Each structure stands twice: as structure tokens, then as C-alpha cells.
Amino acid sequence: MKTGTEAKRGYGVFGTRRGDRAKIFFRKARSLLYVDRCVCVGCGAELPQSVRGGLCSECLSRSIALGSDICAKCGRIVANEADYCDTCINRDRHFEKARSCFVYDGVPKKLIYGLKFGGKRYLASFLAESMTDRYLDENYDCDCVIAVPLSEKRKKKRGYNQSELLAEEISGQLKLPLLTGALEKIRDNKAQAKLRVNEREENVRGAYEVKDKAAVKGKRILVVDDVITTGATASEVAHMLYKAKARSVKVLTYASTRYTAPSENIFDEEDVYEDEMV
């Protein structure tokens, strides 16, 4: 409770002057929103000119771009020359196909961490540029964009949903409508990081619900997320959208993990973070 005298002097509950707090707020907001397009988003090096995706040639050379050596279904890199990874051969995959820009490692991984956990919302526009290019390279032909949702509780805690930020940017860049609120996450599942693919499928089952079936019906939908790992989340989301009579569901993410045999741990210890979206 502020006393009348404190309020008159302009001090807040933490003893900071209102003016100072406003300055700090705007400085912070500016640092999160201000986008210098002539600086590499990966390493901070100066760029001769702004480039799509925001990465300098050095950072790009240290990022593995996903092209032809990928699973035709889920888009993850496959070590051998097989057309499909074992997960896509052996399990139901409800999405038509999924594609990513980079392997989830090095610079791309750092950028996703920055967007997701570092509050660097401005990164969304750069990541979305690479994703839009991937969309066009793949000849995706969607009618609308949907972000993989977070639960209300999780979104409140983080303040935003990184997939929504990416979906907004992509929707703007491709001039496709963004369906907000059509799909919701209705329960929090436990962290996916340590689970194997079958456990992940079980873990996300029933976690998503289509709230606006009319918006989805007959549509070719682009589902946007930041990372795809096993594809269990993407598959469950696609399943729900097809149940609501979507015409097709394609998935687009910035990065994807390498395919890992189901018997192996998907993440190293350092990669385990308290999150559910992967």
C-alpha cells in the first residue's frame, strides 16, 4: 500500500520514481522491439545490407539448412538415404507433411532459445522470413495459418506464445489469414523432453481442441511451430484439425531435430528444459 505522501511524491511500491520506471520500461520495450536489420541476429556482426533471415554468411555456414536429405513426411534429416524416417514408417502421422528450415543445433537453436526464453520477440520476423522462403520452396498451397497453441497457464507465465509470433509474421508475409482462437490447448501435458516418441504421443493425446470448427472446415491449413522433434505434437494437432474436416494440414517449423532411434534419448541432459511444445 502506498501512503498518500509517497503517492504525491511520485514513488511507486518499489521506491522507484515513476519517471524512472517509465524510462526503464521504454528502454526495455525498445530493446525487445527495435530491429537493426544490418546486424546479424546470430552473432551481432555487421551486415553489408539487410538479408532475409537476418544471418551473416558465417552463421549460415554454421547452420545446417534442410534440403533433399530429409524424411519426405516429417522433414527431419535422415542419416541414411532412406525416403522416410523410421518414425514415419512405423507410426501414424496425421499431417500431410512437415518442413523446417534448419537442423535444431548451433545458431538456429540459439535463436529459438532467444525467441522462446530470452524474450527476444523481434527475432520472430527474421525466423519467419526463412520459414516463408521454405513455404514457397516447398510449393505449399495453404488457405490459412494456425499457430500451435500454448495452454492459457503457460502463455501467461511466458507472456506470449512464440509460435503465435511466428504465425503472425508468416501470415503477414504470405498474405494468408491467421486463424486465432480456432485451436486451443485445453490441458498442460508433462514436459516432453525426456519422453520417447510413443510416450510423447500418449502425452499430447487430447491436449488440443478445435474451438471453431466452421473456420477450419474445408481449409488447407498451415500449422506453424518453432521446432519439431518427434512430430507427436504436430501429428496430434493435425489429427484434431482433420477431425474438424480440414481439407489438408501441412506443418512448417523453423528447425527440426535430427531423427533419433526411438530407443535412444532424444535430448542431451543440457537440452532438457521445462517446456511442452517440442
Ligand SMILES: [Zn+2]
Ligand atoms: Zn552471424
Ligand SMILES: [Zn+2]
Ligand atoms: Zn519422418
